[in-house]
Amino acid sequence: MxxxxxxxxxxxxxxxxxxxxxxxxxxxxxxxxxxxxxxxxxxxxxxxxxxxxxxxxxxxxxxxxxxxxxxxxxxxxxxxxxxxxxxxxxxxxxxxxxxxxxxxxxxxxxxxxxxxxxxxxxxxxxxxxxxxxxxxxxxxxxxxxxxxxxxxxxxxxxxxxxxFQPLDDRIVAQRLVQEEGLSPESAASIARLAEGSIEKARWFSVQDRSEGWKKVVDRLENLDTISILDFFPMVSDWAKGREFVERDLEFIKLWVRDLILFRVAGARYPAHASTQSGAALTFDLNARTRQAAGSIPVEHLFILYQRVELAMQGLKVNANLQMTLEGVCLAIKDFLYGKGNWNSFSKRGQALSF
Ligand SMILES: [Zn+2]
The missing domain is CATH 3.40.50.300 (P-loop containing nucleotide triphosphate hydrolases)
Incomplete structure (x- = not known):
């Protein structure tokens, strides 16, 4: 060297x-x-x-x-x-x-x-x-x-x-192939998550972590249709460990960033990328999520991004895990899928009676 x-x-x-x-x-x-x-x-x-x-x-x-x-x-x-x-x-x-x-x-x-x-x-x-x-x-x-x-x-x-600038995604991917023995496809996909840091890329490249983000995206997409009866147990199950919640909030932040890139710059997932804007999405957003992101005011997406960042800061000063995650999930559910309704849970099919 x-x-x-x-x-x-x-x-x-x-x-x-x-x-x-x-x-x-x-x-x-x-x-x-x-x-x-x-x-x-x-x-x-x-x-x-x-x-x-x-x-x-x-x-x-x-x-x-x-x-x-x-x-x-x-x-x-x-x-x-x-x-x-x-x-x-x-x-x-x-x-x-x-x-x-x-x-x-x-x-x-x-x-x-x-x-x-x-x-x-x-x-x-x-x-x-x-x-x-x-x-x-x-x-x-x-x-x-x-x-x-x-x-x-x-x-x-x-x-x-x-x-020192954040490293270019291509350099991060190249090093993951050379030093960690990853396939070029998974190296490219992890490099997009790493935001220019080889250290972060190595962290993501551990198998269960890269599997982790698929689970997070599933949970976020599921917020669209989840019932109020399933919502709180889902979050409680999710909030099992501080390390995992901190990691998952990183994923959520990148996911919301993707929504903004999709909404503002028309960015696409690399597998079918149009290079029109030069920006590529980290996650392969499903059709419902793309449609939801396309139909709400863009300011709401920026508010969401800010909410996730505030939640991350909160965890650093020992905020309650479950309440932090609940706040973020409810914000995503209401702003994104509920078009800003404060309570976007479906009224149909719920066994709640008062
Ligand atoms: Zn020498």
């Missing part, structure tokens, strides 16, 4: 390569972008190129002693800081600072890679800020974060920012 082999991040990679060629490397970087887009790989390859003993065109050779140690995770001058429990703690930054009394052991630079820097506790962030204000010689910091706004602005302003 080398920096130049990182796929799908041409802008970030060519920026870093230019710095290596000019041999003017800032002391701190912030790599931002979604998890699974290549930030960590780029940080490691940048560290390799900086310390390689026989660089090729200013990139790592992959063969020298320094490159081999890096591959084995044994390079003494490439230091990873990862969050521990609630986040990166003050003690971890203090431990790091102790190292700065010494020069790098073997390499030209010590490269400190701070994973999930947005999960740094405030006291730790302030301690790191002091280091960045007076950077120790021959040390390079690479902070990895999803969004730069999630960090203290004073830290961000000390860093050279490098943005």
């Amino acid at each position: 080398a920096l130049s082999n990182i796929a799908g991040q041409q802008r970030a990679v060519s920026f870093l390569s230019r710095l290596l060629r000019k041999e003017t490397v800032p002391h701190a970087f912030l790599f931002s972008g979604m998890t699974g887009g290549g930030k960590l790989a780029a940080a490691v390859e940048f560290a390799r190129a900086l310390n390689c003993l026989s660089p090729r065109d200013h990139d790592g050779c992959g063969l020298c002693g320094s490159c081999r140690k890096l591959d084995e995770g044994l390079h003494p001058d490439v230091v990873h800081v990862t969050s521990d429990g609630p986040g990166i703690k003050l003690d971890q930054i203090r431990e790091l600072v102790k190292r700065f009394r010494f020069r790098p052991f073997e390499g030209k630079f010590r490269v400190v890679i701070i994973h999930d820097a947005h999960r740094m506790l405030e006291v730790a962030a302030n301690a790191l800020l002091k280091v960045l204000e007076e950077p120790p010689e021959a040390n390079i910091f690479i902070l990895l974060a999803v969004e730069s706004q999630m960090l203290l602005p004073t830290i961000v302003s000390r860093c050279c920012q490098v943005r």
Whole structure:
């Protein structure tokens, strides 16, 4: 591996390569972008190129002693800081600072890679800020974060920012074929779910997870005709575990996004895709759902999307699983299939009497 082999991040990679060629490397970087887009790989390859003993065109050779140690995770001058429990703690930054009394052991630079820097506790962030204000010689910091706004602005302003884009679906699919041994068809279909993250794609590619989304779509389509007597037991059965509900809400969000793409851009499922709009659906929506999405105001679909996002946020702060799912399912049932009626359960065939 080398920096130049990182796929799908041409802008970030060519920026870093230019710095290596000019041999003017800032002391701190912030790599931002979604998890699974290549930030960590780029940080490691940048560290390799900086310390390689026989660089090729200013990139790592992959063969020298320094490159081999890096591959084995044994390079003494490439230091990873990862969050521990609630986040990166003050003690971890203090431990790091102790190292700065010494020069790098073997390499030209010590490269400190701070994973999930947005999960740094405030006291730790302030301690790191002091280091960045007076950077120790021959040390390079690479902070990895999803969004730069999630960090203290004073830290961000000390860093050279490098943005990583979501990966192209084709690159994600290609890697799933090469690295996970998936068939090109299932790789393509999972890549569409992964929203540009190889990590998310790998997560989806586990068999029971890809089966999971078919079950979710069945349940969503069934909301069209389900009776009130079946509705609550169905949701209660669904809300068995937090991990599954969180995963399924991801699917529901993508499904609602599909409804919007279908409604607004006329997007189709890839198997019969018209490339008119360039957008393709993740799910093969059934005829009833397509018809329902086509016959309601588009704003209702955006409200639905927002409802799902709010539900996902709610779960992160421990909202009740069953009530969250009920809220989302009722919203889909009423807005989509009930054309905005607050109670869209069929009046026919129900054994309720008052
Ligand atoms: Zn090398």
